[in-house]
Amino acid sequence: MSGRRIVITSGKGGVGKTTTTVNVGAALAKRGKRVVLVDADIGLRNLDLVLGVEKRIVFDIVEVIEGRCQLRQALIRDKRFESLHMLPAAQTREKESISEEQMKAVIVELAESADFVLIDCPAGIEHGFRSAVAGATEAIVVTTPEVSAIRDADRVVGKLNAERIPLRVIVNRVRPEMVKSGEMMSVEDVCEILSAELLGIVPDDEEVIDTTNRGEPIVLDESKRLATIYDKIARRLGGDVVAFTNLEAPGLIGRLKTLWKAG
Amino acid sequence: MLDFFNKFLRPAQPSGATAKERLRLVLLSDHLSLAPDVVEALKADLLGVISRYVEIDRAHADVTFEQRAGELAMLASVPITGVRRVPYEAAPPPPPAPASPDPVRPPAPRAPAAVVSERVPASEPQALELPMASEPTAAVKASNAARRRRRRRKANAAAKRNAQQQGAVQQMNTTAQA
Amino acid sequence: MMEAFEEASQASVPVRPLGRAIVVTSGKGGVGKTTTTANVGTALAARGARVVLVDADVGLRNLDIVLGLESRVKFHLLDVLEEKATLDEALVRDKRSETLFLLAAAQTREKEDVDTAAMVALVETLRARFDYVLIDCPAGIEMGFKNAVAGAQHAIVVCTPEVSSVRDADRVVGLLPTDWRPELIVNRLRPQLVKKGKMLSVDDVNAILRLPLLGVIADEPNVIVATNRGEPLALDATSVTGAAYRTIAAKIAGEKLPAPDVRPPSTGIIGKLGSLFGKRG
Numbered sequence: 001m002s003g004r005r006i007v008i009t010s011g012k013g014g015v016g017k018t019t020t021t022v023n024v025g026a027a028l029a030k031r032g033k034r035v036v037l038v039d040a041d042i043g044l045r046n047l048d049l050v051l052g053v054e055k056r057i058v059f060d061i062v063e064v065i066e067g068r069c070q071l072r073q074a075l076i077r078d079k080r081f082e083s084l085h086m087l088p089a090a091q092t093r094e095k096e097s098i099s100e101e102q103m104k105a106v107i108v109e110l111a112e113s114a115d116f117v118l119i120d121c122p123a124g125i126e127h128g129f130r131s132a133v134a135g136a137t138e139a140i141v142v143t144t145p146e147v148s149a150i151r152d153a154d155r156v157v158g159k160l161n162a163e164r165i166p167l168r169v170i171v172n173r174v175r176p177e178m179v180k181s182g183e184m185m186s187v188e189d190v191c192e193i194l195s196a197e198l199l200g201i202v203p204d205d206e207e208v209i210d211t212t213n214r215g216e217p218i219v220l221d222e223s224k225r226l227a228t229i230y231d232k233i234a235r236r237l238g239g240d241v242v243a244f245t246n247l248e249a250p251g252l253i254g255r256l257k258t259l260w261k262a263g
Numbered sequence: 264m265l266d267f268f269n270k271f272l273r274p275a276q277p278s279g280a281t282a283k284e285r286l287r288l289v290l291l292s293d294h295l296s297l298a299p300d301v302v303e304a305l306k307a308d309l310l311g312v313i314s315r316y317v318e319i320d321r322a323h324a325d326v327t328f329e330q331r332a333g334e335l336a337m338l339a340s341v342p343i344t345g346v347r348r349v350p351y352e353a354a355p356p357p358p359p360a361p362a363s364p365d366p367v368r369p370p371a372p373r374a375p376a377a378v379v380s381e382r383v384p385a386s387e388p389q390a391l392e393l394p395m396a397s398e399p400t401a402a403v404k405a406s407n408a409a410r411r412r413r414r415r416r417k418a419n420a421a422a423k424r425n426a427q428q429q430g431a432v433q434q435m436n437t438t439a440q441a
Numbered sequence: 442m443m444e445a446f447e448e449a450s451q452a453s454v455p456v457r458p459l460g461r462a463i464v465v466t467s468g469k470g471g472v473g474k475t476t477t478t479a480n481v482g483t484a485l486a487a488r489g490a491r492v493v494l495v496d497a498d499v500g501l502r503n504l505d506i507v508l509g510l511e512s513r514v515k516f517h518l519l520d521v522l523e524e525k526a527t528l529d530e531a532l533v534r535d536k537r538s539e540t541l542f543l544l545a546a547a548q549t550r551e552k553e554d555v556d557t558a559a560m561v562a563l564v565e566t567l568r569a570r571f572d573y574v575l576i577d578c579p580a581g582i583e584m585g586f587k588n589a590v591a592g593a594q595h596a597i598v599v600c601t602p603e604v605s606s607v608r609d610a611d612r613v614v615g616l617l618p619t620d621w622r623p624e625l626i627v628n629r630l631r632p633q634l635v636k637k638g639k640m641l642s643v644d645d646v647n648a649i650l651r652l653p654l655l656g657v658i659a660d661e662p663n664v665i666v667a668t669n670r671g672e673p674l675a676l677d678a679t680s681v682t683g684a685a686y687r688t689i690a691a692k693i694a695g696e697k698l699p700a701p702d703v704r705p706p707s708t709g710i711i712g713k714l715g716s717l718f719g720k721r722g
Contacts, residue, residue, distance in 0.1 A: 145279075146282075147282050147285060147286055150286055151286065151289060151290065151293070154290050154293070155293070158294075178279075179279065181277065182276075182277025182278070182279045182280060183277055183278050183279055184279050184282075185279045185282050185283050185286075186279070189279070189283050193283070193286055193287065193290065
C-alpha cells in the first residue's frame, strides 16, 4: 500500500512552510511513521538547514531526475528519527529543470515505501508551485493571521480546489494577546474567510528562530510548548480527533490573578 | 480599570476587525475577476432575463463591479429600447460576443443610451443597479461556495457558448444558402 | 478614474533628469519586501520626492493592501503593458501623499504573462516622470523575479536575521547584475534575542552578505496592526519603526547619516523612556 502524498503550501513566503514540514514530519516519525520530506524549492532550498542536515547532502532531486544517481542514494536519513528521510532540492538550478510529470513520478515512487511524503512547496504560484502540487493528493495550507498572507492563501486554496485536491489549514504565528485585544484576526476569522477546515493552530514562538539556528526540529524537545502542538497536528493528520489547544488559557500570572480575585 | 483606559486610548475599531473587513472586500473582488468568462456568462444570463420583460440594446449593455464605501456593487447598465406586453417564455439567443470582452474593467464613459423608446416614460438614465453584498459574512461564504460551483459551471458555460456560436455560424450558413 | 487621470497628469513634468529605479528584493518570501517598499516610498514622498511604487508580484499582489489602496485599483500593470489602459489610468494616487503613486499588479494573471522588454520600457517611462521608481519584487527567483529586476538599476535587499533568509538573500545577490552594489536592510531584528544569543546579529548577517547597510528595522507588532489598517508606519511620528524608515529614505535621498543604531534597547522604565524620547531619526 502506498503512502499519503501531502504538499505543504501557502502562496506567500515566510509564513512557515518549511518549519511546518520539518516539525510535522518529525512528529509523525516520532510516532513510528515512515516519512520522507521533499524540498521542492529548487534554487532556494532551506529544508536541509531547518532539519540540520545541510552538510550531508551529496545528491539532489534534479540529479535523481536526470538519472545521475539512484533515488535512494539522494535520500538523507535523519540521525535523530529512524524513520525520517529527506530528499534535497538542487540549489544552483532553475525550478524549470523539473517538469510536473517528473516531480510526480519521484513522489509516487517515494510513497511506495513511506507512510507519508511531505512536499515543501516554494513560495508563489509559478512553475515551482505547480510541480510541487503535481505529485500530491492532499494539501496543507499554511497561513498567518495577516491580511497579505490570507489573501495569498486564498489564491492557493482556489487553485487547489480547481485541481480537486483536499486541503486543511494550519494558522501559524498566532499571537493570542493580540487576538484578544482585537489587533489580530482570530483563527475562526481566518478559517471563515478561507472557508477551509482547520488542521492546527501554532502560536508565535521565538523558540522557532533559536531551534532553526541550530537545525533542530522543535519536536525533539518534548518540554517545548510547540512540540505538543506539532504532535497534535501529526495525530490529526493520522485521522485522530484531537482537541485544539486553547492558546488563551491563562498562564501562571493569570491564574495567580484569578486566585487573588477569588481570595 | 485597564479596559476603561483602553477604551479611551484605542481607536473605535480594533485593527483585527478592520483587517477582516478589508479582506472580505478584496477577496470578493479577487474572486470576481478570477474568471472573466464567468462574469461574461452572468451578463448573458442577466440580459436574457431582462429581455424577457423589456426590449434591450444588447450591444450597449454593460455589467461591471465596483467597490463602494463598505460594499461591492454589481452595476448593470442596460439600455432599454421598448417594453414587451407579454413576457417571453424563453430568452432569445445571445448576440455574438463583443470583439474584446473584458468585463472586469469598468465601461468607458459613453453617451447615455441612444435609443430610448417613447413607450418608456422615464427621463432617468435606464440603468439597473443591483447591490451585491448587503450582508458581509454571508456574501463571503456565498462567494466561496459559489467559487467552486463557478469553476464547474465555467467549463459548462464555455462548452455551451461554443455550441451557441457554432449554432450561429450554422444559422449564417443556412441564410447564405437561402 | 478621471480624477486619477488628472492627478497623474499633474505629476508629470516634461523635462527632468531620469529618476532612479530601485528593486526591493529578498529571495525568501515574507521577510518584509512589501512593507519596506510601502514605507520607504511613503517616507520618500513625505520628503517631497515624486515616487511611484510598482507591484511586480503578478498573481499575488499585496502592495495595494499594505498601502490601504485596494479599493481604488481599477487597472493594473498588465493592462498598461498590453495597452488596455493608459499609464495615467492605471496609476493610483496615495490617500495621504500628493506625490506618491501605485501601479498595482494583476491579481488574476500569471507572472509568465509579463513581457520583459515591455516591463523595461515601462520602468523607463516611469523614470522620466518620477524621482523614484520602487519595484516590489515577488518571492523566489523565477520569472517574476527576473521581470522585476529587468528595469531597475539598483537593488535593496531585505533580509531577516534567520538562516534561511540570509541564505536566500545571498543567492539573490549572486543573481543580480555584477556591477550593482545592492544595499541591505535587516528587518525584524529582535535585539533582546540577539542579546540572549538566540538570534543572528546585524554583524553576523552582514559578515555573510557583505553589503552596505542601509537600515535596521526592529520586529514590532505594530507592523501587523499597520497592515491590518492599510496605514504605513512611516507617517507615524511616534513610531520608532516609522523613524527608521524615514532615516532610510533620507539616506536614499543622499543625506549623509551615521550607521544605524543596532544596540538592544536598554530594559526597564528609564531605558524605555530614554528610547522614546531619544532622537532616532
